[in-house]
Every structure is written in structure tokens, then in C-alpha cells.
Amino acid sequence: MSLRLTSFALLLFGTQAFAQKPPNIVFIFSDDHAYQAVSAYGHPLKLLETPNLDRIAKEGMRFDRCLVPNSICGPSRACVLTGKYNHANGFYNNTNSRFDGTQFTFPKLLQKAGYQTAIVGKWHLISDPTGFNYWHILPGQGVYYNPPMIKNGERVKHEGYTTDIITDVSLDWLNKRDKDKPFLLMCQHKAPHREWSPALRHLGHDKDRKYPEPDTLFDDYAGRGKAEREQDMTIAKTMNASDLKLTTLATHTPEQKKEWDAYYEPRNKAFREAKLEGKDLVRWKYNRYMHDYLGCIRAVDESVGKVLDYLEREKLSENTIVVYCSDQGFYLGEHGWFDKRWIFEESVRTPLLVRWPGKTKPGTTNANLVSNIDFASTFLEAAGVETPKDLHGKSLGPILKGETPADWRKSFYYHYYEFPGPHSVRKHYGVVTDRYKLVRFYEPGVDYWELFDLKSDPKELTSVFDKAEYAAVQKELETELARLRKELKVPDPDPPETEIKANPKKKDPKPK
Numbered sequence: 001m002s003l004r005l006t007s008f009a010l011l012l013f014g015t016q017a018f019a020q021k022p023p024n025i026v027f028i029f030s031d032d033h034a035y036q037a038v039s040a041y042g043h044p045l046k047l048l049e050t051p052n053l054d055r056i057a058k059e060g061m062r063f064d065r066c067l068v069p070n071s072i073c074g075p076s077r078a079c080v081l082t083g084k085y086n087h088a089n090g091f092y093n094n095t096n097s098r099f100d101g102t103q104f105t106f107p108k109l110l111q112k113a114g115y116q117t118a119i120v121g122k123w124h125l126i127s128d129p130t131g132f133n134y135w136h137i138l139p140g141q142g143v144y145y146n147p148p149m150i151k152n153g154e155r156v157k158h159e160g161y162t163t164d165i166i167t168d169v170s171l172d173w174l175n176k177r178d179k180d181k182p183f184l185l186m187c188q189h190k191a192p193h194r195e196w197s198p199a200l201r202h203l204g205h206d207k208d209r210k211y212p213e214p215d216t217l218f219d220d221y222a223g224r225g226k227a228e229r230e231q232d233m234t235i236a237k238t239m240n241a242s243d244l245k246l247t248t249l250a251t252h253t254p255e256q257k258k259e260w261d262a263y264y265e266p267r268n269k270a271f272r273e274a275k276l277e278g279k280d281l282v283r284w285k286y287n288r289y290m291h292d293y294l295g296c297i298r299a300v301d302e303s304v305g306k307v308l309d310y311l312e313r314e315k316l317s318e319n320t321i322v323v324y325c326s327d328q329g330f331y332l333g334e335h336g337w338f339d340k341r342w343i344f345e346e347s348v349r350t351p352l353l354v355r356w357p358g359k360t361k362p363g364t365t366n367a368n369l370v371s372n373i374d375f376a377s378t379f380l381e382a383a384g385v386e387t388p389k390d391l392h393g394k395s396l397g398p399i400l401k402g403e404t405p406a407d408w409r410k411s412f413y414y415h416y417y418e419f420p421g422p423h424s425v426r427k428h429y430g431v432v433t434d435r436y437k438l439v440r441f442y443e444p445g446v447d448y449w450e451l452f453d454l455k456s457d458p459k460e461l462t463s464v465f466d467k468a469e470y471a472a473v474q475k476e477l478e479t480e481l482a483r484l485r486k487e488l489k490v491p492d493p494d495p496p497e498t499e500i501k502a503n504p505k506k507k508d509p510k511p512k
């Protein structure tokens with residue numbers, strides 16, 4: 001151990017009798033990755049194998065109930081960075097929020113404590129990143145091929161597939177870092193976000209497999225209300241020509257386009273000639289969606305493998321916490337849907353796999369209600385840095401060490417704000433427990449409650465709100481929801497749009 005690191009560690013762990021290296025943190029974050037598409041979760045449809053993600057689960061802990069406070073890209077990222085709900089960090093929705101980079105974020109405190117901090121890939125918080133020694137991000141949503149990126153404020157161009165580029169830039173930063181200091185790397189993929197464009201090497205990865213269908217692919221939304229019936233996120237009606245690769249992708253080079261078209265064109269020709277209708281047409285779209293979405297995940301899984309191999313090769317594995325998570329869940333045809341946004345299970349639940357050698361028993365699973373608001377406290381505690389008192393999340397440290405605190409949360413508050421907005425999912429909030437979900441849609445004209453019993457109705461098909469046999473449960477959940485809203489100081493009514501829009505979007509810098 002170098003003299004420099006020893007004094008750094010002594011500074012952090014000053015009260016301890018011996019110096020201990022603070023752990024490195026590798027946070028791998030994907031966008032819209034459904035837990036149904038991680039083989040470690042053992043999805044019954046067996047959509048694909050994800051050997052590298054499964055490696056994290058095998059060597060660490062798989063969380064089966066990691067919930068997000070607001071199931072959408074930007075807000076979820078703000079929750080990760082601040083450990084707080086969106087009404088506290090000010091980033092309510094993707095439509096018009098802008099992240100206030102002057103507020104607390106955990107990378108800032110790690111940086112202050114001597115960590116080298118880097119973020120590579122999708123940022124999606126509009127303002128420039130703060131608290132990072134190095135940032136190399138996609139502007140906005142980013143693109144799948146040949147992405148322009150912004151490196152510490154300067155626009156740069158890359159050629160290739162975005163998932164691979166984010167991986168290479170991340171590993172390059174790791175290589176060049178100051179090896180005497182601990183590090184935080186946030187490696188954040190665009191994939192598998194819409195429009196699900198796979199790498200050229202993964203075109204045809206499924207050998208034209210016919211995918212098994214979720215049994216709610218043709219859901220009629222009976223048993224639920226107006227919000228569920230009137231959304232705009234179905235495979236049948238919402239998926240467009242670009243989603244389905246029936247149009248050309250604008251960002252390809254001529255060489256990439258040639259290879260791309262060689263895969264899609266013959267299949268698209270056959271599709272046009274078949275003139276499919278009704279359920280057959282939906283089934284065709286679902287299969288195309290699965291080929292593309294799962295193809296994107298193959299590249300993410302390979303990226304995870306490359307990062308794990310690097311840590312191994314550099315002998316960093318033992319003292320590095322590796323986290324894999326998505327910004328929320330995603331629908332893979334369940335209820336006829338793609339996208340996210342709802343408090344319902346496929347949307348609110350995100351995959352979470354954590355490896356922490358020496359602390360977390362390999363191959364363990366956990367069913368506690370945990371959340372992405374817990375990451376900030378977890379990382380700060382692991383680094384020996386004092387955690388601010390006003391965070392909404394709690395450290396996952398004890399759970400990762402196999403000891404869930406007796407007072408761990410038994411209920412979780414959820415709140416979605418983006419209406420009007422893409423996919424027309426109505427504003428709603430609610431409370432989730434290990435067995436129940438109480439939901440309130442609260443806009444004029446779409447104002448109603450729902451209650452779901454996940455034990456008797458795991459697919460959340462029939463609300464039992466106001467059913468006599470659930471009266472006691474309903475009352476208990478209503479009380480709990482009110483308690484959570486009070487404890488979390490949720491504004492009621494929602495803050496005015498003028499406040500949500502207080503930080504209007506600015507344009508990305510022009511390419512050089």
C-alpha cells in the first residue's frame with residue numbers, strides 16, 4: 001500500500017485501529033432493462049441467457065423487490081444521485097424538468113472524500129453533470145450507432161455501437177485513473193431503451209425464434225379503470241415503423257447500413273407480403289420487438305462481462321462493489337404493453353444485482369423492499385463517508401451483509417407525474433407492500449382508487465378496492481399511504497407547473 005493511500009484510508013477510518021482500503025464502486029446502469037430479461041431472475045418464458053449478469057448474482061446478491069419511486073428515465077437517475085424522491089430533488093418528469101446540479105449528490109461527497117469519480121454514457125438530466133472528475137455522456141437520449149457524446153463539456157464523435165463505446169470509454173478511464181485512489185465509475189448504457197437497435201453482430205441472434213407469449217398479451221383491461229384502458233403504450237397500436245425496423249435508421253454509416261439491411265430487408269419484405277392483421281399482426285410485432293430488445297441486452301451483458309474481466313485482471317475484484325441495475329422495469333408484452341411508468345410490477349420493479357466480496361454471501365437472494373433511493377446511503381456508508389440526514393433512502397449495507405434491520409421499510413411510496421406526456425399514462429401515486437398495492441389516480445375525470453392483492457392476483461388484473469373482504473386491508477393501506485405522504489412531505493396538491501418548469505431545458509452544445 002502506498003504511503004498516499006495509507007494516509008487517505010487513515011483519514012477516512014481515523015478511529016479504526018488499522019487502515020482499511022475504502023472499496024471501489026462500479027455502478028453499471030442500463031435503461032429500461034426488464035427483470036424478465038435477466039436469466040438470474042429465472043423468468044418462466046426463458047427469453048434469453050445473460051451469463052455475465054448472472055455471474056454478479058452468483059457471486060453476490062439478487063434483489064427481488066427493488067422498486068423505483070417514479071418509473072421513468074430522468075427522475076430515476078435523479079433518485080439514484082440524491083437518495084431522495086423527486087419532489088425533494090426537483091426532477092419530476094422527462095418532459096420539462098432539469099436537474100439542479102448544485103444540490104447534494106453522493107458522487108460529490110465521494111469526490112470530496114478523495115474518490116476519483118466518473119460517469120460514462122446516458123445521463124439524461126439536461127444540466128451538466130457535477131461531482132465527477134470525468135464525464136463523457138450522451139446528449140439527451142443518445143443514439144445506438146455512431147453517437148455524438150459530450151466529454152467534460154466538449155462535443156466529441158464516436159464511430160461504432162454505443163453500448164461498446166460506453167464500455168470502452170469506461171475501461172479506458174479505469175486504465176488511466178490514479179491507481180493510488182479509490183474510484184467510483186458509473187457506466188450507464190442507453191440500451192435497451194426504445195428503439196431497441198441491436199449491434200450488427202447480434203442481428204439474427206435468436207435464429208428467428210418464435211417467442212413464447214405472455215398470457216396477458218391481449219389484455220382487455222377489464223377489472224381496471226380508465227387510465228389503464230386509455231394509455232398509449234400497446235404493441236398493437238403504439239409501436240411505430242421505426243420501433244419495428246420497417247424504416248431506415250438515420251445514424252448508420254453506409255457499411256453498417258448494408259449489414260443492417262441484409263438482415264432486416266428480406267424479413268420486412270416477407271412481412272409486407274403476408275399482409276397480417278389482428279392478433280397475427282400483434283404477434284409479428286411482438287416477435288420483432290423481442291428480437292431487437294433482447295439483442296440489445298446481449299451487448300449489455302457482454303459489456304458487463306468485459307468490466308468484470310477487467311476488475312479480475314487488475315486484481316480489483318476483491319475490493320470493488322459491483323452493482324447492476326436498470327432505471328426501472330419494462331413491459332415485454334405483458335398487458336399488451338411496452339414501456340414503463342406504472343406502479344404495476346413489471347414497471348416499478350427493476351433488476352438489482354450486487355457483488356461485494358467478503359461482505360455479501362455469494363448466491364444469496366433478498367425479498368426486502370429496497371429502492372434506488374438507497375444507493376446513495378449505501379455507497380457513502382461503504383466508503384466511510386458521513387451520510388446527510390435528510391436522505392429518503394437507507395443504506396443497503398446491513399442487508400448485503402445478510403442482516404436486514406428490524407425496522408427496515410415494510411411499505412414503499414410511489415408517485416408518477418408525467419401527464420400529459422408520451423404514452424399518456426395518467427398521474428398516480430400509491431403504496432406498495434410485500435403483498436398489496438393501493439393506487440390512486442388523481443386527475444379530474446380520471447380520479448379513482450385501485451387495490452391489488454399480489455398473492456391472489458400476481459398479474460394485477462382485478463382491483464379489489466371497496467370489496468368487503470378487503471375492507472380491513474384497504475383501511476390499513478389508506479392510513480399507511482397518508483402516513484408516508486406526510487413523512488416524505490409530498491406536496492399536496494402537486495407543485496404548480498411553473499415550479500416543475502423552473503429549470504427549462506437548454507439546448508445541447510453544437511457539435512464541433
Ligand code: CA
Nearest residue numbers: 031032073327
Ligand atoms: Ca428508462
